[in-house]
Amino acid sequence: MRTLAEWLSYQERTHPRDIELGLDRVSAVWEAMGAPRPAPIVVTVGGTNGKGSTVAFLEGMLRAAGYRVGCYTSPHLLRYNERIRLDGEDASDDALVASFERIEAARGSIPQTYFEFGTLAAFDLMARASLDVAVIEVGLGGRLDAVNIVDPDVAVITTIDLDHQDWLGGDRDSIGREKAGIARASRPAIIGERQPPVGLLDALRGIGADMQASGDAFSASRVDGEAGWRWSHRDGTVLDLPRPRLDAPVQIDNAATAIAAIHALGSRVDVPPMAIRQALEVVRVPGRLQKIAESPLTLVDVGHNPQAARALAEWLEATPRRGQVRAVYGALADKDVGGVIEALVDRIDHWYLAGLERDTPRGLPAGALAATLAAVGPTAAGRSFENVASAWKAARADAGEEDIVLLFGSFFVAAAALSHRT
Structure with a gap:
């Protein structure tokens, strides 16, 4: 039996390219595994920057409200296990190895990239963990990223800027169109950027997504004379909140985007203001200031x-x-x-x-x-x-x-x- 380190080394060698966008290969293996949905509710988070922090806020807020939450993020910092969290705990070596063995048996001769192996393992382990919510971070782009084999209940697009141009296009409009691909018709698409590119907005309209953008559907603002900030929604909901423990002004925007995603789930979750406040005061993400x-x-x-x-x-x-x-x-x-x-x-x-x-x-x-x-x-x-x-x-x-x-x-x-x- 291979160890986790041996499995990861094998995955790096088994496909000739580090990155090969497309859903056909990973979809076929996922179907062979029974196409397990990671959780009854799935939130997919894409964007150029802010994804990891937004995932962490979502996880913290939902768990503070009592929900069992799974998260898939990448890349990792110190241990591969960091990529898959199940109810607050990193996946164990044994669990990952067992999942990779199931993937290997299901894939037959279908090649999988390193990231595709990890994505399938995340979905497999989440489906076995009796979760309430899965929060999935896009690896690269959106439309053709492996995580997009699962239809999210809410899609989140944090920000759009120039990165990975060789894969996604040379301008914000092109990149925005690629990242819009995680949205689904008639389902909420939360936009965390106050001035998103036209390409993103046009693509979301073409999909028929329910667009909810920062500065329009929801907003974050400083409260005069107070150390905290205020989140408000066009439906009249207002929350007065403490500053996030995560430093940097941009983290208020990430937190506001996470709250908007939870708000968009409506009656499917019950996350009281106290749970949101608690998460803001404790959530930390390694490597973010x-x-x-x-x-x-x-x-x-x-x-x-x-x-x-x-x-x-x-x-x-x-x-x-x-x-x-x-x-x-x-x-x-x-x-x-x-x-x-x-x-x-x-x-x-x-x-x-x-x-x-x-x-x-x-x-x-x-x-x-x-x-x-x-x-x-x-x-x-x-x-x-x-x-x-x-x-x-x-x-x-x-x-x-x-x-x-x-x-x-x-x-x-x-x-x-x-x-x-x-």
């Missing part, structure tokens, strides 16, 4: 595209500090490194550029990052390092107690930081 040290203040963030970088810049601008910002930055070759640096170059005082080519074939060497930094910010201070560990060591050595050390740019950067924090 995660504080790992106090002096100097050290944070880890998985942000890896220009939209995420703008959110980081907004957080840095709003954060009082007396020292300097020192950033350990690593990136993958298919990311818009120039756009990320442009968004942050005025907010970061020193760049520690970490090569990722030893972590993944897609990783950029530090020299490529340095060339882009020089082109975008000719006066920016930057040094190159062969990996995250050496870049972080140098940043810590240089940092004063009042400085901020930010490690960001990729899940690989976050994983290295969380694996080696002291």
